[in-house]
Amino acid sequence: MPVLSPASALPESRASQVLEVYDFRRPTTLAREHSRVLELAFETFARQWGTQLTTKIRSASTVITDQVTMASYDEYAASLPATTAMVLFSLDGKESKGVIQFPVEAALVWVTRMLGGSTTAPVPDRKFTQIEHALVQRLMEEALEDLRYSFGSLLVEAPAVDGIHFNSQFAQAAATNTLMIVAGFTVRMSERSWRATIALPAEVLVQQLGSSNPLSDTAAAPAQLRAQLGGVPVDVALALTPVPVTPDTILNLAVGDVLNLPHPTSRPFDLTVGGKPIACAIGVTRGSRKAGQIVTTEETNP
Incomplete structure (x- = not known):
């Protein structure tokens, strides 16, 4: 006679699994297959960006991807500091723009290193001068080239820098309810580290994801649902x-x-x-x- 054990019915890994709250008011989410494709693309970009920073500022730098989520532009903007550097860039002729966001302090440290200065002194929280603006813009243009390379066929046209803003509430890259693919990064240089983010309009990527990475056949949905329910304790x-x-x-x-x-x-x-x-x-x-x-x-x- 087979013995049914509670331990075998519910593995410890599942028993300790942290459950995420699902918001049924906004059911639009990324499919698992699409989410993994985007994570790989952002991880590739992080490696490319870290290599580029190391070359430009002549100091070992690494960029690590933290997470990839979907949120409205209003939610994304609300999560940012009030004063920060936001590089807006156009994508495939769409009205909604993408965003690369990072602290002003990080950009000023990069510029100081590029010009051969010392980064031991405190960095003031201020807007860029014309020279600093030009250097940061060039740095971001090369970062966008890495972004285009990392995403491959998901980005049909190369992104182009549209402007640099310093107030997250006034920099309107998209309508408040526009869904954005948001990736978080940790940028490290020596003993310093900063939090950076990239937000891309979901409409630009989802259509390309659907054609290059189709989801499972809808006819298999009942069997997949039964298989999922079969593992519920x-x-x-x-x-x-x-x-x-x-x-x-x-x-x-x-x-x-x-x-x-x-x-x-x-x-x-x-x-x-x-x-x-x-x-x-x-x-x-x-x-x-x-x-x-x-x-x-x-x-x-x-």
Whole structure:
């Protein structure tokens, strides 16, 4: 007789899995296949960008991808510092623009290193001078070339720098409800590190993702749903036939009282899931624990 173990039914890796809250008010999300393609593209860009920074500023730099998410432009802008460098760039002639965002301090450190200066002194929080603006723009133009290379066929045309802004609330790259693909990065240079982000209009990428990386056949959806539901943990119990009692009886229960149940001694227990009986089982002993041996099953309507 096979032994059903709770440990085997629910692996520890799944039991400790952190669940993410799903917002049904905005069901638009990235398919898993598409999300992985974008993660690989952004990881490739991070390596390219880190190499470019190392070459330009003559100091070892690394860029690490943190996460890739989808959010509205309003949510993305609200997550940024009030004062920050935002490089807006056009994509494939679309009205919505992409964004490369990084702290002003990081850009000023890069420029100082490019000009041979020292970065040990405190960096002021200010807008760029004309020379700094030109150097940062050139640096971003080369970064956009790396972005185009990393995304391959997902970006039909090369992105072009449209402008540099310093206020995240005033730099309107897209309409507030426009969905954006947002990637977070950690940029490290020596002992310094900064948080950077890239936001791309979802409309630019989703269509290309659908044609170059088609999703699974919709005809397979029922089988995939059944397979997914088959791994969802549920609570099962062996139950006696219930007996109706009054609240007065419950409130007056005391140690030693006997509550008669209408369950014959010859009848197996009910095996229930969520209070619904699905089978009958008899009580047995398995080692030092009690167990239930299935004797009959019954068909239930969903």
